[in-house]
Each structure stands twice: as C-alpha cells, then as structure tokens.
Amino acid sequence: MPRRSLPTSSAISTDPLELARRLLDEGEPSLSDLAARTGLSASHLQRRFRARFGLSPAEYLARKKLGTLKSALREGRDVTTALYDAGYGSPSRLYEQGASKLGMTPATYRAGGRGVAIRWTLVDTVLGRTLVAATERGICAVELGGDDSVLEQKLREEFPLAQLERVEAGRDDFLAPRLRAVAERLAGGDAEVPVDLLGTGFQQRVWDALMKIPAGETVSYAGLAQSLGAPRAARAVASACAHNRIAVVVPCHRVIRGDGSLGGYRWGLPRKQQLLARERG
Template identity: 75%
Template sequence: MDKSAKKLERVRELLDGGEPSLAELAAAVGISASHLQRRFSARYGLSPAEYLAQRKLGTLKEALRRGGHDVSAALYDAGYGSPSRVYEAGAARLGMTPARYRAGGAGEDIRWSLIDTALGRVLVATTERGICAVELGDDDAALEAGLRAEFPKAHLQRVDAGRDEFLGPRVRAVADVLAGKRAQVDIDMLGTAFQKKVWDALMKIPKGETRSYAEVAASLGAPRASRAVASACAHNRLAIVVPCHRVVRGDGSLGGYRWGLPLKERLLQRERAA
C-alpha cells in the first residue's frame, strides 16, 4: 500500500471511530481538506461526510433490527445528536421512519401481486410512493416469503393479478417493461445515498448497450468504487426496471446477476436484437 493509500485508510479508520470534521481529518493525515475530499471520494465512492452518514445509518439499522433498544436509545447509540436529525435525513434512506423500520415496517401499506410475464412469475409490490419490489422466481411461496421477511409487520395486501385501480396500472407497466416494451414506471427506491446514485446511473444506460462496473463508477465521479457499484447492483430489488443486467465486467464477461446469469444473457441479447 503506497503512502497516499495509507493516509486514506487512516481517514477511514478515524471515521469509523468517531465523528471528526473534514478539517480535523486533513490535519490528522497532513493533506489539505480539498485534496482529501477528492482523493477519499475517488477511492471509496463517497465523500468523508457521506461515508460517516452511511456508517451511522448502518449502526442504527443494526440496532433497530436487533431489538433491545427503544428507538431514542438506538438513535443516540448510533451517533445521532437528536432524533430530529435522523427523522429528517435518515428516514428517506430507511424508506420509513426509524420506529417503523424497527417494527418491521409497521404502519406501512404495501400492495403486492404475483403475475405471469414474458420472463415468468414475478412479484410486484408498491408503496404509496411507487414500485418498491420487482422479484423474479419460479416459487410463489418463496417470493411471498421474501417480501414478508423484508417487511414482517407492514400491512401487506395481496391483490390478485393487480386487479385494482391503484396497483393494476403499475403491474401492467412492469409487465410491459419485462416484455421489452417502453413503459413509465413510478418507483420507490429504498437504499443508501450511494446505491440510489448507482441505480439512477443504470437507468440512463441506453437499451442495447452495456457499461462496465468501472465505467459506472467513473460516471459518478468515483473511479475506484467499482466494488461498491457491484454491491449496489446486487442489492437492486427492482428487476429489469432498474437495469443492473446492463452492467458487465471490464473484459466484457457478464459478471454477476441476482436473478441468474442465463437470464442476464437472455436480456442483453433481446435488447441488442431490438
């Protein structure tokens, strides 16, 4: 590891251990604040402030899921100075308030349906904000179990074949996208700030084209964040709608795919042919 990399690793260690300011970090490793900001973002795909925010959010989510804390205690243990800080900023990343997240999505209304599409069986789920899950599989019970595991205490309402005025149009739009047609799909992306940046970038890749993980990272101003891009692709819950299948390795090989490499290859061939 070269000297510059060691300094950046030291910055990461300081962020993991506390909440130093950018000026304090710069002084600790002996480089200017602006230079540190650029180099850290290039190496890790996040600014020091974004890295700290994600670390705190991860600590909070772990505490909320583990239980044994009331919400206020979990907030303070994660490093939030006041509950309002996470309710204002963190709730958007959790997709709900911390109290509801800890309670397994209690109070959230999620409508879902299992449908047959050009790609087989699909589970489509939506909040009032938009589609929050598009999961592919050949086992209806497993698809439903996955949704219930994600939001065990949410109000989950199954709508047969999407037959209601709210879910119906959204299900039809998803089915069109999975069939390779153009359709407008309102989505509710639940993820970290960086994951959302990656997913936004994926939706800008033209149909019939691919990008490497490194190219996506570079487009975000974080050329060394290829692994973080790959991780964001792996955590994409919106199959095909957020086209992580259009991201491949630098040598052109397929890389990974949450729903299986044969489907990824099939999707790319279909889009190239179109």
C-alpha cells in the same frame, strides 16, 4: 458488445458538475458555495446539475443524508445517534426531511417496516413468474422466479414486520396501474414506473446511475464506479447491483465485467443474456 462511454479520471476532475457532486458527497455546501467553487452561476449550476443527475443539488444532498440514515438504522443503531450522524441536527429536521421520504418513521424502518402498507401480487409476464410489490411511494420490488413461495419469502424477509397485503392482479385500484407499467417494462417497453428505492446512500447512487444507462448499452462495474467518482469501488458497485430488488426497471443487467463477460445476476445469467440480447436487437 456495445459499451457505454464513460468519463476518464482527468475529465471528471475538470468537470464542474462532477466537482459539485464531490463537494456534496464530502459536506453540506450551499448552492452559492457550489457556484463559487465550480465557476458557474447558481442558476446555471442548478439547471445543469438537475439535467445530469436528475436531482437539484439540494435534493442530492437530502438523498445522501437519507441513505446514511437508513443504512445506520438497518445496522441497528438507535434513532438519535443515527439522525445526528446523518447530519439532520435535530429530531424535527429528521422528521421533516427524512420520514416522509422513507415512507415510514426511521424507527419503523429500522424495525423491519413495522406497520408499513405494502401491496403485492404474483403474475405471469414475458420473463416468467413475477412478484410485484409497492409502497405508497412506488414499486419497491420486482422479483423474478419460478416458485411463488420463494418469491413471497424474499419479500417477507425484506420487510418482516410490514403490513403485507396480497391483492388480486389487475383488480386493485392502487396496484393495477403500477402493475401494467411494470409488465410493459418487462416486455421491453418504456412505460414510466415510479419506484421506491430503499437502500444505503451508495446503493441509491448506483441504482440511479443504472436507470440512466440506455437500453442496448452496457457498462463495466469498474466503469460505473469511476462515473460515480469512486474508481476503487467496483466491488461495492457489484454488491449494490446484487442487492437491487427491482428487476429490469432498475437495469442492473446492463452492467458487465471489464473483459466483456456477463458477471453475476440476481435472477440468473441466462435471463441476463436474454435481456441484453433483446435490447441489442
């Protein structure tokens, strides 16, 4: 089974981009600070960082802070404490940087998505019965299964107070194009699917990394943890994969155990085996 090549710990320690990412994980350095520490010019660092991670250093830092905020809110902490702990400094900075990316205010997110509009539908795809749901920012759930009521219940448990609107597949101007893109991806195509990744900062980093694994390749849980600069976080990586709600589009099926066995899969090991066999073919 092909295995994705990942950097060794020594390579990570000398890689200026990995150093920049670690500095961002540990604090809030400016671009000039990062350039001085990595030995790259600010413009070169900016360009290479975006090419590697898909985000500028500033965007990476903003996403990390947002993940910290959302995790605290999900744990039930009050908004004021959560915003200062996440590093926003003031409520105004929170709503400038955080609320728009949540697609809702922090208090609303903490309250189970109260008032947030999520459109969803159930369709038959090449992988069986599928629930597809989207916020205004992108797809927030692609659930696979055989029981419509179970699929719907999963969505309602995730956003118990959201404004969930079921629409007829293919006839809703908002969801229809997103649904077509998801269906193409489930069929093995490469359609671009905008996603709304709602999770902790670490979960988002794992999910982002998953989307960078090419079709036909796999990586171990430990290897993915090492690539994220957290070599002891293999279990946390496995947990993030288990909490991925966007099947195939966020390809957690490409993560396996170090011994080459499949490991777990939210939507069943036979389906994981099917997906990997299809991609290898």
